[in-house]
Amino acid sequence: MSDNLSYVQISSSVNPSFWNKLSELKLNVYKLDESKHSIWGYHTIINSTSCPITLMEVDSTSFNREFTAHNQYLPFHGWILNTNTIEQFKECDKVELINSEGHKLYQHIINEDVFKDTSLLNRFFILSFADLKKFHYYYWFSFPVPRHVVVEKIDACDLENVFSPEEVETLHSAYKNLDCTQRSYFIVKKESGKMLEICTLAFQLKSITLEDKDNYYFVFHNISNDKNAVGSPFRNYVAFLLYYCDFLQNKIVNFISFNLSRTGSQVTCRKSIVYKLKLPMKTKDFYTSWVGWEKNERDKMGPKLANMKNTLDPSVIAENAVDLNLKLMKWNLLPSIDLDNIKKTKCLLLGAGTLGCSVARTLLGWGVRDITFVDNSTVSFSNPVRQSLFTYQDSVDMKSKSKAAADNLKNIFPGVNSVGHQLTIPMPGHSVGESLLEQTKESVKKLTQLIKDHDAIFLLLDSRESRWLPTLIGNVENKILINAALGFDSYLVMRHGVYSQNDTIQASDHPEGCKVITGNNLACYFCCDVTAPGDSLKGRTLDQQCTVTRPGVSQIAGALAVELLISVLQHKHGVLAPAYYSTAQTVPMQEMTASGDSVLGLVPHSIRGFLSSFEQILPATEKYKNCVACSDLVINEYKEKQMEFLLNVFNSSKHLEDVALLTEMFKDTDFEEVLEFSDEDFSA
Amino acid sequence: MITLDDMSLSIEDFNRCIEDIVNTSDNLIDGWRFEQNEELENGKYIIKKEQKVLSQDQEDDINHVLTFEYHIAFNISYGVPVLCFNVWKQDGTMLTVEEFWKLNERFKESNMYDTITQMDHPVLRRPFFTLHPCRTHEIMEPFLEESKNPVVSWLTVVGPFVHLDLNEEYVKMCS
Numbered sequence: 001m002s003d004n005l006s007y008v009q010i011s012s013s014v015n016p017s018f019w020n021k022l023s024e025l026k027l028n029v030y031k032l033d034e035s036k037h038s039i040w041g042y043h044t045i046i047n048s049t050s051c052p053i054t055l056m057e058v059d060s061t062s063f064n065r066e067f068t069a070h071n072q073y074l075p076f077h078g079w080i081l082n083t084n085t086i087e088q089f090k091e092c093d094k095v096e097l098i099n100s101e102g103h104k105l106y107q108h109i110i111n112e113d114v115f116k117d118t119s120l121l122n123r124f125f126i127l128s129f130a131d132l133k134k135f136h137y138y139y140w141f142s143f144p145v146p147r148h149v150v151v152e153k154i155d156a157c158d159l160e161n162v163f164s165p166e167e168v169e170t171l172h173s174a175y176k177n178l179d180c181t182q183r184s185y186f187i188v189k190k191e192s193g194k195m196l197e198i199c200t201l202a203f204q205l206k207s208i209t210l211e212d213k214d215n216y217y218f219v220f221h222n223i224s225n226d227k228n229a230v231g232s233p234f235r236n237y238v239a240f241l242l243y244y245c246d247f248l249q250n251k252i253v254n255f256i257s258f259n260l261s262r263t264g265s266q267v268t269c270r271k272s273i274v275y276k277l278k279l280p281m282k283t284k285d286f287y288t289s290w291v292g293w294e295k296n297e298r299d300k301m302g303p304k305l306a307n308m309k310n311t312l313d314p315s316v317i318a319e320n321a322v323d324l325n326l327k328l329m330k331w332n333l334l335p336s337i338d339l340d341n342i343k344k345t346k347c348l349l350l351g352a353g354t355l356g357c358s359v360a361r362t363l364l365g366w367g368v369r370d371i372t373f374v375d376n377s378t379v380s381f382s383n384p385v386r387q388s389l390f391t392y393q394d395s396v397d398m399k400s401k402s403k404a405a406a407d408n409l410k411n412i413f414p415g416v417n418s419v420g421h422q423l424t425i426p427m428p429g430h431s432v433g434e435s436l437l438e439q440t441k442e443s444v445k446k447l448t449q450l451i452k453d454h455d456a457i458f459l460l461l462d463s464r465e466s467r468w469l470p471t472l473i474g475n476v477e478n479k480i481l482i483n484a485a486l487g488f489d490s491y492l493v494m495r496h497g498v499y500s501q502n503d504t505i506q507a508s509d510h511p512e513g514c515k516v517i518t519g520n521n522l523a524c525y526f527c528c529d530v531t532a533p534g535d536s537l538k539g540r541t542l543d544q545q546c547t548v549t550r551p552g553v554s555q556i557a558g559a560l561a562v563e564l565l566i567s568v569l570q571h572k573h574g575v576l577a578p579a580y581y582s583t584a585q586t587v588p589m590q591e592m593t594a595s596g597d598s599v600l601g602l603v604p605h606s607i608r609g610f611l612s613s614f615e616q617i618l619p620a621t622e623k624y625k626n627c628v629a630c631s632d633l634v635i636n637e638y639k640e641k642q643m644e645f646l647l648n649v650f651n652s653s654k655h656l657e658d659v660a661l662l663t664e665m666f667k668d669t670d671f672e673e674v675l676e677f678s679d680e681d682f683s684a
Numbered sequence: 685m686i687t688l689d690d691m692s693l694s695i696e697d698f699n700r701c702i703e704d705i706v707n708t709s710d711n712l713i714d715g716w717r718f719e720q721n722e723e724l725e726n727g728k729y730i731i732k733k734e735q736k737v738l739s740q741d742q743e744d745d746i747n748h749v750l751t752f753e754y755h756i757a758f759n760i761s762y763g764v765p766v767l768c769f770n771v772w773k774q775d776g777t778m779l780t781v782e783e784f785w786k787l788n789e790r791f792k793e794s795n796m797y798d799t800i801t802q803m804d805h806p807v808l809r810r811p812f813f814t815l816h817p818c819r820t821h822e823i824m825e826p827f828l829e830e831s832k833n834p835v836v837s838w839l840t841v842v843g844p845f846v847h848l849d850l851n852e853e854y855v856k857m858c859s
Contacts, residue, residue, distance in 0.1 A: 013751060013774045015772065015776060019776050048734075048735055053735075053737070055774075
């Protein structure tokens with residue numbers, strides 16, 4: 001009892017470049033054209049040992065007019081029908097489609113096209129829909145073959161059992177000399193006492209008769225990697241043979257399942273198999289009923305979806321590349337760094353000048369995705385050379401700085417979520433007249449909301465008093481506040497302490513000669529000053545009003561401000577991270593970096609740098625109980641009276657000194673003496 | 685000549701080596717082929733595709749048919765050949781570097797993270813999985829004098845890490 005010959009289904013393998021090319025053609029050439037376009041498929045001529053599945057590949061060269069693939073491939077002839085809508089993709093009649101494909105193949109058979117190019121029997125068809133916005137490709141391959149081709153396997157044996165080694169060699173070298181259009185299917189003629197002849201179908205087929213059929217072997221290049229089965233296109237070969245040799249119906253016929261394999265460095269056809277197969281009778285619908293839609297990954301008849309966003313969408317490629325850079329840091333250097341924590345930290349940058357630009361760029365480098373700018377001015381002609389997010393054109397267009405910074409940040413990295421707000425921050429001592437009252441209230445509300453909506457607030461403004469309101473609100477909202485200020489050749493970068501946290505973090509052991517201040521006890525920018533911020537721009541000369549600094553200072557300070565934030569974020573206690581400071585000259589700070597609390601080392605309270613000597617120090621200061629911005633006195637007053645209190649302060653900074661009980665203190669102090677000690681904010 | 689010192693591979697040497705590889709490959713029908721960007725000094729590189737089935741781990745019986753596309757290009761800054769590759773599934777979606785590591789857990793001990801990373805292809809300037817070039821010179825050094833084709837000698841050492849096995853015919857080119 002003999003078995004029927006079993007067929008191996010072809011599995012499609014799409015190279016990413018195929019989708020890329022299809023998108024390009026759809027956009028530039030096909031557009032809304034919904035006709036079928038001819039394409040090439042490829043099957044390797046040497047059967048793979050590393051992959052048991054029979055694959056047919058398509059790639060960008062599939063769309064070439066001529067078959068130009070490397071000598072290792074056999075061609076498949078195919079078509080692609082790319083629909084304009086997903087509905088058309090779903091609704092088109094799949095049975096009709098494959099039958100019409102089959103009919104085309106039948107036409108090739110009866111037109112004798114197959115004699116010219118036997119690989120026409122290796123066919124495929126792709127129905128697709130490309131969602132180019134999402135880079136989603138819906139697709140369904142079919143490899144049309146006639147439905148009713150049941151072939152009985154009478155006998156199967158190794159090639160070498162039928163042919164002598166010389167004949168096998170003849171077969172192989174003749175194969176190599178065949179044109180690639182003739183390699184898929186050809187004929188071997190073996191008559192006793194005669195040399196083996198290898199002929200094309202065109203040359204030989206029509207002269208074969210029922211009487212001498214046993215002298216012929218019908219060769220097919222078997223694309224199945226399972227040598228006991230044959231690739232499904234074999235059915236097309238049978239359909240073709242029975243069309244021209246009607247008399248072979250129900251007869252036993254010789255076939256060679258041609259197989260090229262590699263043994264060591266040798267490529268041989270010795271693993272080919274010789275079959276005696278009983279061909280079927282042609283049914284009435286033999287050439288009209290076709291099958292061959294590919295099953296999907298769930299082994300069901302249905303389309304597949306390729307989501308190519310990661311590969312083809314340049315903005316996604318950019319995002320992944322940025323993330324990967326950071327992950328390499330994690331994998332190679334700092335396994336315990338928490339990159340997600342950084343990525344999800346929402347940053348509010350108050351001031352979009354030299355510092356704001358520098359901070360934003362460094363945040364991008366760390367993978368921060370939410371960056372909001374607040375500024376009240378427009379890009380001036382002097383800005384672009386120092387402020388790294390602006391261009392000359394922004395000055396010409398007089399774009400608002402916050403908007404230009406946000407837009408340009410997105411140009412640099414489209415994955416960032418960046419917004420700019422044009423807003424003047426109300427300041428102590430800048431009196432609010434009747435006309436400005438509503439606007440000021442609105443500004444306070446807006447700023448308060450922005451601070452609430454973000455996790456880290458950067459104070460990068462150019463005047464001292466504009467930092468007062470955000471310091472106060474940020475403190476009340478318990479946000480991380482990072483402050484940066486510039487002198488001509490000096491800078492100050494510091495973090496603010498947080499408002500009355502109940503639990504004090506006990507600082508871990510620290511070396512002798514060091515002191516420690518807990519995170520809720522650290523000073524804010526205003527703690528070190530004993531006067532309320534007033535209108536500091538009043539009475540200043542021009543060079544004092546614009547920040548005149550050495551150009552590198554803002555880059556340094558901006559970068560440090562971000563690194564300080566990152567160190568806070570990576571510290572076990574976050575915003576409550578204690579700050580150490582050296583009290584003895586003998587203890588170098590570097591020795592204190594080893595701490596179990598943070599992978600990035602210690603988290604200073606403040607960093608002061610001096611370009612005149614290229615030196616940097618890390619002082620830490622305790623909160624001042626009469627501070628005009630962060631003392632309980634001020635915060636409680638603000639909590640109680642809200643807008644009324646703020647308006648009073650805006651109208652007169654003296655009010656702030658009253659609330660902070662500074663006025664009282666001044667009465668008992670020799671003011672001249674104090675001033676002598678209260679040096680400029682950030683000079684040495 | 686870009687040679688830093690006598691003991692490094694010049695672009696000319698590299699181009700000669702990959703040319704020999706392609707010639708041998710053509711005889712073997714092994715699939716290596718040339719690509720070139722003529723605008724670049726180091727524009728020549730070779731490509732080969734191979735399908736493999738790798739199973740993820742014990743719990744996952746699904747066999748993944750993966751296409752590996754290997755590229756051998758020249759990195760000018762390191763003065764060494766670079767083995768880049770991309771891996772995709774049957775639908776054309778690429779493996780991420782994490783997914784690739786997962787499939788290669790047996791290499792964990794040799795510190796996969798340092799060895800295989802994602803870098804820009806020296807010619808195509810797109811991210812590819814890459815055998816990190818920083819140790820390549822170290823591996824290549826003994827071959828520079830001894831081997832007639834140092835690129836092949838180096839590939840026989842590093843190829844197995846990325847499932848790239850070279851036919852013995854290539855090895856014969858080295859002596």
